[in-house]
Amino acid sequence: MSAWETVIGLEIHAQLATRSKIFSGSATRYGAPPNAQADLIDLGYPGVLPVLNGEAVRMAVKLGLALNARVATHSVFARKNYFYPDLPKGYQISQYELPIVANGVLEIVLEDGSAKRIGVTRAHLEEDAGKSLHEGLPGVTGIDLNRAGTPLVEIVSEPDLRSAKEAVAYMKKVHTLVRYLEICDGNMQEGSFRCDANVSVRKVGAEKFGTRAEIKNLNSFRFVERAINYEVERQIELLESGGKVVQETRLYDPDKGETRAMRSKEEANDYRYFPDPDLLPVELDEAFIAAVRATLPELPDQKAARFAAQYGLSAYDAGVLTASRDYADFYESVVGEVPGHSKLAANMVTGDLAAALNRENLDVSTSKISAARLGGLLKRVADQTISGKIAKEVFEAMWNEGGSADEVIAAKGLQQITDTSAIERVIDEVLARNPGQLADYRSGKDKLFGFFVGQVMKATGGKANPGQLNELLKKKLGS
Amino acid sequence: MSDPPRASLTELIAGLRARRFSSAELVRTYLERIDQHQGALNAFISVTREQALKDAQAADRVLAAGGGGALTGVPIAHKDIFCTQGVRTTCGSRMLDNFVSPYDATVVAKLRAAGAVMLGKTNMDEFAMGSSSETSFYGPVRNPWNPALVPGGSSGGSAAAVAARLAPAATATDTGGSIRQPAALCGVTGIKPTYGRVSRYGMVAFASSLDQAGVLSTTVADAALVLREMAGFDPNDSTSVDAPVPDYVAQLEQPLAGLKVGLLKEFFDKGLEPQNEQRIRDALRIYEGLGARLTEVSLPNLPLSVPVYYVVAPAECSSNLARFDGVRFGHRCENPKDLQDLYRRSRGEGFGAEVKRRIMTGTYVLSAGYYDAYYLKAQRVRALINADFIRAFKSVDVLIGPTTPTPAFPIGAKTEDPITMYLNDIYTIGANLAGLPAASIPCGFVNDLPVGLQVVGPHFAEARVLAVAHAFQRATDWHTRVPQGYA
Numbered sequence: 013m014s015a016w017e018t019v020i021g022l023e024i025h026a027q028l029a030t031r032s033k034i035f036s037g038s039a040t041r042y043g044a045p046p047n048a049q050a051d052l053i054d055l056g057y058p059g060v061l062p063v064l065n066g067e068a069v070r071m072a073v074k075l076g077l078a079l080n081a082r083v084a085t086h087s088v089f090a091r092k093n094y095f096y097p098d099l100p101k102g103y104q105i106s107q108y109e110l111p112i113v114a115n116g117v118l119e120i121v122l123e124d125g126s127a128k129r130i131g132v133t134r135a136h137l138e139e140d141a142g143k144s145l146h147e148g149l150p151g152v153t154g155i156d157l158n159r160a161g162t163p164l165v166e167i168v169s170e171p172d173l174r175s176a177k178e179a180v181a182y183m184k185k186v187h188t189l190v191r192y193l194e195i196c197d198g199n200m201q202e203g204s205f206r207c208d209a210n211v212s213v214r215k216v217g218a219e220k221f222g223t224r225a226e227i228k229n230l231n232s233f234r235f236v237e238r239a240i241n242y243e244v245e246r247q248i249e250l251l252e253s254g255g256k257v258v259q260e261t262r263l264y265d266p267d268k269g270e271t272r273a274m275r276s277k278e279e280a281n282d283y284r285y286f287p288d289p290d291l292l293p294v295e296l297d298e299a300f301i302a303a304v305r306a307t308l309p310e311l312p313d314q315k316a317a318r319f320a321a322q323y324g325l326s327a328y329d330a331g332v333l334t335a336s337r338d339y340a341d342f343y344e345s346v347v348g349e350v351p352g353h354s355k356l357a358a359n360m361v362t363g364d365l366a367a368a369l370n371r372e373n374l375d376v377s378t379s380k381i382s383a384a385r386l387g388g389l390l391k392r393v394a395d396q397t398i399s400g401k402i403a404k405e406v407f408e409a410m411w412n413e414g415g416s417a418d419e420v421i422a423a424k425g426l427q428q429i430t431d432t433s434a435i436e437r438v439i440d441e442v443l444a445r446n447p448g449q450l451a452d453y454r455s456g457k458d459k460l461f462g463f464f465v466g467q468v469m470k471a472t473g474g475k476a477n478p479g480q481l482n483e484l485l486k487k488k489l490g491s
Numbered sequence: 492m493s494d495p496p497r498a499s500l501t502e503l504i505a506g507l508r509a510r511r512f513s514s515a516e517l518v519r520t521y522l523e524r525i526d527q528h529q530g531a532l533n534a535f536i537s538v539t540r541e542q543a544l545k546d547a548q549a550a551d552r553v554l555a556a557g558g559g560g561a562l563t564g565v566p567i568a569h570k571d572i573f574c575t576q577g578v579r580t581t582c583g584s585r586m587l588d589n590f591v592s593p594y595d596a597t598v599v600a601k602l603r604a605a606g607a608v609m610l611g612k613t614n615m616d617e618f619a620m621g622s623s624s625e626t627s628f629y630g631p632v633r634n635p636w637n638p639a640l641v642p643g644g645s646s647g648g649s650a651a652a653v654a655a656r657l658a659p660a661a662t663a664t665d666t667g668g669s670i671r672q673p674a675a676l677c678g679v680t681g682i683k684p685t686y687g688r689v690s691r692y693g694m695v696a697f698a699s700s701l702d703q704a705g706v707l708s709t710t711v712a713d714a715a716l717v718l719r720e721m722a723g724f725d726p727n728d729s730t731s732v733d734a735p736v737p738d739y740v741a742q743l744e745q746p747l748a749g750l751k752v753g754l755l756k757e758f759f760d761k762g763l764e765p766q767n768e769q770r771i772r773d774a775l776r777i778y779e780g781l782g783a784r785l786t787e788v789s790l791p792n793l794p795l796s797v798p799v800y801y802v803v804a805p806a807e808c809s810s811n812l813a814r815f816d817g818v819r820f821g822h823r824c825e826n827p828k829d830l831q832d833l834y835r836r837s838r839g840e841g842f843g844a845e846v847k848r849r850i851m852t853g854t855y856v857l858s859a860g861y862y863d864a865y866y867l868k869a870q871r872v873r874a875l876i877n878a879d880f881i882r883a884f885k886s887v888d889v890l891i892g893p894t895t896p897t898p899a900f901p902i903g904a905k906t907e908d909p910i911t912m913y914l915n916d917i918y919t920i921g922a923n924l925a926g927l928p929a930a931s932i933p934c935g936f937v938n939d940l941p942v943g944l945q946v947v948g949p950h951f952a953e954a955r956v957l958a959v960a961h962a963f964q965r966a967t968d969w970h971t972r973v974p975q976g977y978a
Contacts, residue, residue, distance in 0.1 A: 052594060056814040057692040058587065058821075059574045059596060061728050091810050093857070095834055102813020155818070284857035286866060289700035289807055291729050 016251075017211045017219055018244050020173035024186050025164050026196040027204040028071045029139070034139050034163035035062030035105065042202045044180055046145065049155035054142075056100030061290050065090075069294060070162040071195035072112045072137050073304045078193055078311055079116030079132050083301050087112040089137075089291045093284040097155050098142040106138035106166075108285045108335040112294060118189070119313065120181040121331065129183050131170030140164050159203075165195070166340065171221065176240035180233050183207060188312050192337050206231040211243045213251065220228055221326075222247070227264050239264035244269050315340055323354035326471060330346055332362050342376045342383050349387020353394045360390060364407045380411050384491065389417035402426050430477045432484065435468070438476065442467040453489060461489070495520050496656035497973065500565060500713035502785030503659055506923045507554060514554065518547040518608055521566045525610065525657045528977070532633050534642075534652040537579050538611035544607040553606070561720055563606025568658040570649050571612035571617055573704075574693040577954060582695045583615040583627040583645075586815050586822045586841030596693020596724045597725045598662055605720040610658055612650030617843045618812065619669055619697045621645050622915040625907065628846045631902055634663050634677060635974040636940055638901040643915075645671030646707065650677040653707045655813045655977040660708040660717050666701045667800050668894075668919025671931035674707055675894035675943020678933045680836060680960070680970060682714045685951050686706075687732035690725030692916030696811040698804035699730075701923045710970055711961040715739035718953065720878025727730030737954045745958040753887030756789040758918050762896045770935035770942040778891065778959075778967055785791050788887060792881035795872050796920040797913055802856050802869035803924075808846075815841060839868050848909065877925040882950040889959050893918055894931040895944035918945060928953045930960045933969040941972070 035041055036053035053060045066441075076083040090108035116132030139209060140162040145154035167186060173179045181320045187205055190196035212224035220256045227243060230236045242264075247257050262271040267470065287293075310318070312334050319330040319340070346357045365386065372455060381389075391401045394404045421427055429435055442464060443450055453460040464485055468476055495503060495517060506512055520606050522540055529535055543566065550564035574580045574592035576599075581587045595603070603609070617626040624632035624647025632647040635642040635655040642651040646663035650673030654662050663670045665683035674681030683705040691702055704718040720742060724733040754775070759768060775785060817823035817837025824836035842850070856865035883890065895915060905912040922929035927947055934944035944963070947955035 055819055056816070057579070057593070057819075058582070058590065058695040059592075059691075061692050061730075063727060063729050093810050093813060095813065095816060096817055097816075097830065100814060100819065102816060103810050282859045284810070284854065284859075284862075286806060286810070286857055286862070289698075289730075290696075 014246050015216055017216045017218075018175055018240075019212045019214060020176075020179045020209040020225075020240060021171040021252045022169045022173065022179055022183060022207050023210070024167040024169075024183060024205070024207040026167065026186070026198075028063055028068050028163040028195055029197055030067045030071070030163050032065060032073050033063050033161035034137065036285075038161065038163050041339055042199075042204075044158055046154065046156035047158060050142070050160060053231065054100065054101070054157050054161045061279045062105060062288075064291060065163060066293070068137055068188045069112070069296070070304055072135065072165050072191070073296065073301060074193050074195055075135055075167070075190065075310055076113035076116065077301070077305050078189055079113065079118060079135070081116030081132060083296065084112050084114065085296050085298070085301075086110065087136075087294045089294070090285045091288045094281040096141070097153065098144055098157070098160065100157060101158055103177060104139060105288055105291070107136035110185050111136035111253050112291075116367065118182065118185055120178065120185050121169055122181070123177060128172075128178070133168045133170050135167045136164050138164050138166060145329060147186045158290070159474050176237045176244070178207060179240055180237050183233060183236055185220045185312075188335055192309055192312055194309075200231045203231060207481070209236060209240055209243075211240055211247070212257065212293070213244055222251075223259050224255065225259065225271070225337060228261055228274065229262060235264055235266055238266075238269055239271055242269060246271065283319070284344075309337070323358065325354065328406050329358045334357060337374070339376045342379070345383030346387045347391065350394050351382060351391060356390055356393060358389070360386065360403075361399050362405075364404060368407075368411050380414075385410060392417050392421060396428060396430060396477060397421065398426055398428050399474070402428065402474055408465055426475060428477050429475045430480060432480060435476050435484055436488075438468050438471050439481075439485055442471060442486065461485070464489070474481055493818060494548055495659075496524060497978065498628050500659040500708055500913070501710065501716060503924045503928040504562070506790050510554075514547040514550040514956055515544060517564065518566045520733070521610055521658060524655075525652075528655055531638055532635060532651050532655060532657075532883075533630050534614055534655065534657060535568070535611045535627050536581055536583065536614050536627075536648070539578055539609055542578075543608050548610060550606060550791075553654055559714065560604065560606040562602065565581075565606045565607050565660075566610045566658060566929065567602065568600060568610045568613050568649060568652050568661040570615055570646050570661065571665050572595045572615060572664050572695050573662060573864055574695070575599050575609065575612065578612065579855050580612070580695070581628070582619070583617040583629060583811050584841065584843065584846070586601060586838075588628065588822065590821055591922060592861065593691075594693065595753075596720050597690035597727060599693065600679050601718070601721055601723070602662070605722075609947060613646070613652055613661055615648050616645035616669075617665055617846050618695065618808070619645040619664055619702075620808070620845050622668065622672055622912055623902070624648060624673070624841055624902075626841060626903060633902070634899050635977055636678065636899065639802045639901055640677055640940070641676065641902050643676035643895075643899065645669040645673075645679075645907060646681075647673045649707045650674055650679055650681070653677070653679045653709060654974060656709075656973060660706060660713055662704060662717075662721070664697075664702055664704050665919075665923065666697050666703075666804060666918040667923050670705045671711070671894050671919050671929060671943065671945060672916060674931040675933075675941065675945075678709050678969070678972060678974070679709055679942025680714050680930065680932050681705065681962075682718060682930040682953070682957065682960075683922065683928065684722060685732075685928045686923075686953065688726040688928070689731055689955065690723070690731045692725055692727040693819040698807040699811060700807060701800075701804060703926075704922070705779060706712075706744065709929045711930070711957055712966050714930070715743055715957045715961070720958075722953075730953075732953065739954050739957050742954040743958055743961045745955075745962070746782065747962050749890070750778075750783040750959065751887045752778055752783045752785050753788040753883055754785055755793070755890050755892050756787055757793045758892035762917060763893055764897045764913065766937040767893055767895070767897060768973070769978055770937060771944060774934040774944045774963065775891065781962055781966060786887060787972050788883045789888070790876070790921070792872060792875040793921050794880050796924055797917055799869045799876065800871045800916070801852070801913060802865050803873060805849040805853030805868050806857050807853065809850045811858065812842075812846070812850055817834060818840070826970055845909070866884060876921060880921070880925045880927060881949075888948075889952075889955060890947040891959075892945055894945040896939035898937050898942060922947050926950065928956050930956050932960045933972070934963070934967070935969055941969070970978045
């Protein structure tokens with residue numbers, strides 16, 4: 013099996029977060045009743061004409077700049093002709109020969125921590141199609157054209173990806189980027205962010221690519237990984253048993269965990285692309301591009317580098333904390349409450365907070381504990397009012413019952429014991445209650461040190477300052 | 492001043508404003524004439540009688556109150572290619588026989604806003620594909636000068652209606668000559684403005700890069716007036732041009748002394764019938780008399796116009812007509828057994844032979860492996876033709892020549908041979924490929940049939956084209972001739 017190399021290229025479709033469609037004034041809101049958001053232009057009525065939404069262009073330019081790509085000052089919309097009921101005009105308006113964005117690059121981090129640059133061949137603007145409805149419509153097919161004309165940017169990678177994991181890392185990176193740029197809501201369940209994967213295998217060392225299959229419409233990171241892994245295995249088995257991979261379009265069935273042939277390229281349409289005579293070429297001047305550049309936010313890689321440097325975080329933590337703008341902003345707000353304790357804050361945000369959010373399927377923007385209150389909790393750890401261990405208990409209480417850290421600490425009496433004499437008193441009691449263990453310890457059983465720590469903590473309800481306890485206990489036992 | 496129906500649109504407006512007659516009376520007069528002659532001419536597909544009378548009465552109230560726009564109370568007809576809200580818009584096709592448009596084309600809305608009253612929708616070649624108005628699902632239109640002959644096309648219904656004085660003016664469209672050729676064959680005035688001058692929004696598309704709306708009327712002055720009201724930037728049409736519209740009426744009277752008129756060598760070819768050529772030469776002498784200087788110019792790539800057009804136009808039409816699939820509007824076949832059957836039969840039944848021919852031609856020239864050889868090459872030659880015209884307009888102000896090689900021909904004479912039919916547009920197609928403004932005006936008769944003179948100007952020089960054409964009508968009376976039986 014190791015004799016084969018996987019080659020993957022992704023075509024990611026990101027729905028642009030414009031208020032109206034790319035060529036009409038209809039709204040793009042998700043979930044409206046069928047055809048409530050389809051006007052005469054979306055329905056392809058006789059005589060109607062498309063008018064380009066400038067906001068979609070601006071968003072595509074933003075993406076191009078963030079990908080360090082070439083933003084075309086001259087790009088052209090073409091018609092892709094084919095008949096399908098969800099395609100009202102009988103053609104899709106898309107950019108073909110002259111896309112708005114070309115030759116970009118995106119860096120991903122591999123499992124071993126090394127970085128890899130993935131080429132972005134192009135990104136072009138196009139309109140989405142509608143969808144056919146079958147559920148609850150026995151014997152007929154319904155058509156919902158709400159989605160028809162929704163602006164998409166299709167981001168096409170070079171065949172630079174070498175495993176399903178790399179593909180997922182790349183897709184996640186693009187996902188992060190489009191949300192940073194606020195050009196796509198990234199909602200994969202609603203189809204706002206999805207991809208087609210071109211997958212092939214070749215013998216290690218071979219120069220020519222193998223024949224590829226295209227897996228259509230993958231709308232979760234997990235499906236991307238599983239579908240590619242399945243497809244790679246399928247192709248290798250096929251080739252090793254003397255078969256041949258057919259160039260075709262395949263669909264991933266998440267229930268069965270397999271890909272199935274949809275249609276082969278031989279029966280594929282001849283799309284008869286030609287420049288759309290209803291739309292003028294998109295001409296952008298350098299001033300416009302510069303103005304868009306000025307609106308670019310701090311990008312994920314820049315932010316991660318700054319976090320690592322400014323807050324003394326590991327590359328890994330910096331990466332995790334900058335996975336979304338909201339998350340990064342939350343972290344920075346927390347740090348603002350406890351300056352100088354950025355590592356402590358990072359542990360809390362990537363640890364307890366992330367776990368709680370994950371458990372309840374919440375987003376950082378809907379966190380039950382605000383950044384200010386989380387900072388308040390960390391302040392009490394920093395000033396040794398509570399230990400790190402007690403902090404977890406306070407966190408859970410704040411999460412479940414609300415309130416500030418100070419309120420929870422006061423109500424539950426969780427304040428740490430830092431009075432040396434008080435701790436000594438408890439140590440003495442513990443030693444007195446456990447003469448056998450004391451004797452064993454003194455005769456060389458060092459491991460019993462932990463036993464005594466545990467007993468003291470138990471007796472104080474975990475509130476003894478661990479550092480002080482260690483020191484005092486060592487002194488007592490050593491004497 | 493003459494009375495309706497002989498009066499020009501400009502005269503009718505004066506009569507309305509002077510309260511010599513009401514809009515209701517005027518509209519009734521034209522509706523009666525339509526009733527009287529529709530059977531012989533088949534110029535209309537729909538007559539919007541009740542709405543027209545209602546609109547006329549409303550116009551009369553506006554006029555009585557001293558208000559109104561440039562066209563208030565004047566009846567006009569619309570080619571049935573323009574979408575009209577609440578009114579059937581068929582485009583001459585069975586495909587749209589049942590289609591009632593939910594919206595108005597920009598042209599229709601603008602003319603309504605100017606006060607014009609719609610009489611009805613005129614007959615045309617199916618989807619504007621034809622040069623004789625014979626391909627209509629609603630039967631052929633007949634030429635008022637001789638009912639055995641075609642009126643030209645595709646705007647044959649509009650041209651016949653204006654020639655027979657069933658409407659003082661009518662909207663029309665021109666993709667390869669569809670305004671000018673029927674204007675020539677019916678002895679009326681027609682102008683196709685610069686591509687982008689008039690909005691295409693709401694005009695059922697044939698070939699998007701060539702289609703342009705214009706006017707048919709009896710005089711150049713009328714055409715100038717209606718065009719002024721139709722023209723202008725439309726945010727709904729990305730190809731419409733955002734430039735102010737000059738007052739074409741105010742600029743009509745321009746002295747021609749020193750006007751440099753170019754005679755296109757390629758237009759005086761062996762295809763031009765000698766008698767037609769004689770009428771054109773006569774007209775040129777009149778221009779010389781008005782002070783114009785004639786020079787011969789050559790556009791070496793112009794003879795390629797017809798083949799270029801018959802690649803580009805079908806290519807665009809094959810895509811534009813894909814939306815007629817039987818799903819959302821228009822003709823749907825009975826009991827389709829599956830999706831393919833729905834498409835095949837709905838389109839097979841809904842489209843006529845000429846439309847199918849062009850869809851197939853267009854599909855072919857855009858196909859993988861043929862695109863470069865046909866479509867791409869045609870677009871390159873088109874650019875050369877455009878460059879030829881631009882070069883010519885560096886040395887001349889306008890180009891003047893024939894509109895068609897022959898006068899009107901008999902119904903059925905060319906239907907079996909599409910190539911002969913296509914060659915009818917040999918002198919008109921160039922202006923479409925280059926997007927230039929061009930007019931056709933009556934310049935005499937051959938065997939009692941009208942002959943058209945074509946005036947072509949540089950981009951956005953409608954005012955000049957109209958002024959040059961208007962000067963001819965000041966010097967001649969060909970445009971006042973009314974076919975026998977329609978006076």
